Amino acid sequence: MKVLITGAAGNAGIAVSRLLAEAGYELRLADVATPPDDVRALGEFVRCDTRTPSDVEAAVTGVDAVIHLAAWHCGHFPPVSDRTIFAVNVDGTFNLLETCRGNGGPPVVYASSMAYGWRGVYSVTKVLGEELCRAYHEMTGASVAMLRYHAFVPGPYLDFGARLLRNGVDRQDVATATLAALRGVTEKDIGLFNTIVHTNHHMPAEVVARFSALGPDWCEEQLPGARGLIEKYGIHIPERVEQHDLSEAEKVLGWQPAIGFIEFLRDLKQRDAAGLDVTDLVVPGELPT
Numbered sequence: 533m534k535v536l537i538t539g540a541a542g543n544a545g546i547a548v549s550r551l552l553a554e555a556g557y558e559l560r561l562a563d564v565a566t567p568p569d570d571v572r573a574l575g576e577f578v579r580c581d582t583r584t585p586s587d588v589e590a591a592v593t594g595v596d597a598v599i600h601l602a603a604w605h606c607g608h609f610p611p612v613s614d615r616t617i618f619a620v621n622v623d624g625t626f627n628l629l630e631t632c633r634g635n636g637g638p639p640v641v642y643a644s645s646m647a648y649g650w651r652g653v654y655s656v657t658k659v660l661g662e663e664l665c666r667a668y669h670e671m672t673g674a675s676v677a678m679l680r681y682h683a684f685v686p687g688p689y690l691d692f693g694a695r696l697l698r699n700g701v702d703r704q705d706v707a708t709a710t711l712a713a714l715r716g717v718t719e720k721d722i723g724l725f726n727t728i729v730h731t732n733h734h735m736p737a738e739v740v741a742r743f744s745a746l747g748p749d750w751c752e753e754q755l756p757g758a759r760g761l762i763e764k765y766g767i768h769i770p771e772r773v774e775q776h777d778l779s780e781a782e783k784v785l786g787w788q789p790a791i792g793f794i795e796f797l798r799d800l801k802q803r804d805a806a807g808l809d810v811t812d813l814v815v816p817g818e819l820p821t
């Protein structure tokens with residue numbers, strides 16, 4: 533099966549491309565930027581600006597399924613203008629789906645966001661992106677999975693654990709959810725499916741609700757030494773944990789996230805025991821599991 537990945541040179545695109553190649557998919561990688569050499573070697577690279585219909589036509593022709601990741605978001609430095617965010621995320625998505633419609637209506641996985649909403653231009657582009665996906669599904673009957681990813685923008689390692697307790701998700705979990713969604717749209721008749729992609733800490737509800745009071749002890753029970761690590765590295769403990777019900781994703785896609793706060797602490801414990809300096813470490817989302 534030949535799969536088009538738009539935004540293949542980006543943070544998610546790199547992880548998704550690697551995972552799909554491992555899973556045996558034939559890949560067409562599309563981006564305005566060139567992916568790193570090891571990712572480029574995983575498939576056919578086509579330079580494609582999703583705002584240009586002829587680029588999109590060349591990218592879509594002949595593929596069996598599409599993963600649409602190409603977009604600009606608010607986390608870039610220097611920032612991308614709202615006008616460009618709107619053009620790439622909305623016009624680009626329209627061009628892609630319109631071209632898919634003219635090419636047999638392949639199934640689509642769409643990168644939405646927990647930023648979905650009306651609080652800013654980027655958020656609105658994800659609302660419009662989901663609506664365009666809905667229309668594409670209605671018009672073609674193709675299965676479409678819309679994944680509302682939580683945050684996985686690269687950042688300092690020591691902030692990563694605390695971010696998982698709030699709105700963070702590991703990039704590898706983003707990739708495994710995307711692969712599960714691809715299987716869902718190509719192998720099952722899932723119609724139009726929408727899910728949140730977040731972390732699961734497997735904490736009792738009471739610990740979720742009163743994490744600052746109960747969390748450190750609960751962590752210590754799961755992983756001896758956890759409380760000491762939290763204190764030593766000054767890891768911010770929120771009053772409560774953000775935790776979504778991910779059971780629908782498990783039921784429909786067979787997907788569960790693998791990296792929660794305890795997995796982060798387990799990794800930190802190993803690095804601490806090895807005497808490694810983690811202060812300058814940046815997490816693109818590749819914690820050893």
Ligand SMILES: NC(=O)c1ccc[n+]([C@@H]2O[C@H](COP(=O)([O-])OP(=O)(O)OC[C@H]3O[C@@H](n4cnc5c(N)ncnc54)[C@H](O)[C@@H]3O)[C@@H](O)[C@H]2O)c1
Nearest residue numbers: 539541542543544564581582602603643645681683684685
């Ligand atoms: N990073 C996050 O925290 C996060 C959270 C929720 C949702 N998302 C969504 O996930 C997707 C991937 O995000 P990411 O963090 O990997 O972003 P990223 O910025 O790392 O990658 C986006 C890629 O899209 C490419 N691109 C930009 N404009 C393009 C165009 N006109 N044509 C073709 N390619 C273009 C860029 O070159 C880049 O390689 C996006 O749709 C984003 O909105 C990201």
